[in-house]
Amino acid sequence: MVRHPLAPEQIEAGRRLGAALRSARAGRSPVEVALAAEISPETLRKIETGRLPTPAFGTIVRLSEVLGVPLPELAIIWRSDPALSEAS
Amino acid sequence: MVRHPLAPEQIEAGRRLGAALRSARAGRSPVEVALAAEISPETLRKIETGRLPTPAFGTIVRLSEVLGVPLPELAIIWRSDPALSEAS
DNA sequence: TCACCCCCTGGTATAAATATACCTGTCGGT
């Protein structure tokens, strides 16, 4: 295999990331945020809904700036595997 | 067009990011770091040389953890456009 | 009620890029 399909954990991580970004957008217009982050509104929506689970680094950097969410916080959300905290 | 080709600035950003990651790896073995970050050694080398200019968010997150480089620092490196500081 | 308008969902489609693997070769050490 030349490129592994995304693992279920990564898809889950993408869902958490997207949900966090959407809640961070709060009341702001989706098009306004997307254009400010220099991505298309379609792409922003797919990221928020988790249909693009692993966006490019630069895309997340721009979104974190536009939305005012610290990058480490997004990293924690992305890494946090619910199965781990469950197995305490 | 369905997806824009990478802009020259993004390729430059990828070069800076890769160079920073390589210098952060310092003396460590490339395979050791790659496996710790759960990516293939080939991929790590391509990121370090800038041939993968915009890696996935999770890939950079794992590398920043393994190498001990703070994520915001990588973001700054990625964003810093030399043309901007030149135009002071 | 009806007509808009905006946000949102989920489907299809497609060029460009990632992530992986293999290969040939160079350069320093040992």
Add this chain to the structure above:
DNA sequence: ACCGACAGGTATATTTATACCAGGGGGTGA
């Protein structure tokens, strides 16, 4: 002579990023 790190080429399945579509709800105004 060998080995590990490195560069760069080719190849390919999977994914991103973009765009379009048909439609569902929730307002608001005529």
